[in-house]
Amino acid sequence: MKNNILIDHNLKINTFKQEINKIFKKNSFTKGLNNEIFRRKIKKKFNIKNTVLTTSATTALSLSLEILNIKKGDEVAVSDFSWISSAHVIENVGAKPIFIDVDLETFNMCSSDLKKKISKKTKAIIFVHCFGNPSGFLEINKIARKYKIPLIEDAACAIGSKVKSKYVGEDSFLSCFSFHQKKILNTGEGGMISTNNPKILKKIILKLNLGATNSKNFISSNFVSTGHNYRLSELQCLIGQKQIDNLKKKISIRNLILKNYSSNLTKIGFIPQKIDKNYKSNIQSCVFVVPKKINRNNLIIFLKKNKIDCTIGTYSISNTSFYKKKYKSPQNNSKYLFKKCISLPCHENINIKKIIKKINLFYENNNSKK
Numbered sequence: 371m372k373n374n375i376l377i378d379h380n381l382k383i384n385t386f387k388q389e390i391n392k393i394f395k396k397n398s399f400t401k402g403l404n405n406e407i408f409r410r411k412i413k414k415k416f417n418i419k420n421t422v423l424t425t426s427a428t429t430a431l432s433l434s435l436e437i438l439n440i441k442k443g444d445e446v447a448v449s450d451f452s453w454i455s456s457a458h459v460i461e462n463v464g465a466k467p468i469f470i471d472v473d474l475e476t477f478n479m480c481s482s483d484l485k486k487k488i489s490k491k492t493k494a495i496i497f498v499h500c501f502g503n504p505s506g507f508l509e510i511n512k513i514a515r516k517y518k519i520p521l522i523e524d525a526a527c528a529i530g531s532k533v534k535s536k537y538v539g540e541d542s543f544l545s546c547f548s549f550h551q552k553k554i555l556n557t558g559e560g561g562m563i564s565t566n567n568p569k570i571l572k573k574i575i576l577k578l579n580l581g582a583t584n585s586k587n588f589i590s591s592n593f594v595s596t597g598h599n600y601r602l603s604e605l606q607c608l609i610g611q612k613q614i615d616n617l618k619k620k621i622s623i624r625n626l627i628l629k630n631y632s633s634n635l636t637k638i639g640f641i642p643q644k645i646d647k648n649y650k651s652n653i654q655s656c657v658f659v660v661p662k663k664i665n666r667n668n669l670i671i672f673l674k675k676n677k678i679d680c681t682i683g684t685y686s687i688s689n690t691s692f693y694k695k696k697y698k699s700p701q702n703n704s705k706y707l708f709k710k711c712i713s714l715p716c717h718e719n720i721n722i723k724k725i726i727k728k729i730n731l732f733y734e735n736n737n738s739k740k
Contacts, residue, residue: 683711
């Protein structure tokens with residue numbers, strides 16, 4: 371099972387022992403050197419200048435809405451095919467999520483559907499780089515600029531992905547990243563906000579410092595705003611910064627894995643997530659739409675029985691019980707993808723021949739019974 375687990379970061383304890391001892395000797399577990407090293411490495415590797423670390427992409431998204439003063443009565447357009455947090459953060463500030471259906475090929479926000487649903491109440495747009503794929507972002511950004519609506523990038527999966535020649539987050543108004551253990555860059559739990567706006571950066575820093583400003587003339591902080599404690603610990607930052615140097619290689623390997631899967635599985639009707647021209651995905655996940663004749667859930671069960679870890683793609687948020695009951699606005703494309711997508715193991719250590727062989731066996735058995 372080890373080779374064919376869904377995620378394997380291949381981290382070794384010996385890589386961290388010396389630095390962990392330093393942290394314990396200093397007896398300082400937060401706001402230290404590793405935090406600074408982690409941020410500097412991200413800046414150098416991905417040209418993301420203004421970064422602030424957070425406890426998760428969820429808290430980063432929540433903070434972004436707070437900074438934009440999104441409140442009750444406001445509407446926020448959001449990609450419907452995503453992890454549930456993309457909508458929960460809107461709900462939690464009292465605003466109304468407006469679910470935007472997605473393209474069946476890229477799995478990302480559909481620009482034509484967004485145009486139909488923008489209103490005077492639309493105070494922000496949350497574009498999700500689904501599974502690390504930025505496809506369609508330029509068109510959505512164009513719409514946001516036309517209507518002068520702030521665009522928040524839910525880039526939870528997209529560290530290292532590119533829009534044209536620029537990395538996601540390199541020139542973003544607001545981008546929110548995740549370093550959850552399922553992500554390509556893993557700190558267990560964790561996240562980050564990037565912004566190209568100096569005023570927004572100051573607001574983020576203030577909020578993440580619990581609303582405190584420091585002065586050389588005073589021995590105590592001056593609290594000028596409310597705020598939050600969304601800090602990453604030194605141990606988490608250490609785990610993260612040790613992975614940065616190898617991340618581009620990791621992304622290249624994942625692209626090759628996807629290519630291998632695609633060249634074999636498209637022959638029997640599997641459809642890979644489309645990555646449009648001018649975009650590059652980090653391949654956070656290898657996700658396919660299964661052939662129409664295949665029951666996705668039965669395939670997952672079969673593969674798990676054969677010690678191959680796999681899962682669904684992600685959720686059609688508008689079709690979950692809570693949001694379907696409250697807003698009655700189910701989206702059809704995301705519903706279809708929710709039922710038909712499968713996420714396959716995607717890391718350096720997988721036995722891809724075995725995985726493809728078992729999928730072909732399931733396909734043959736499934737079709738021979740009909």
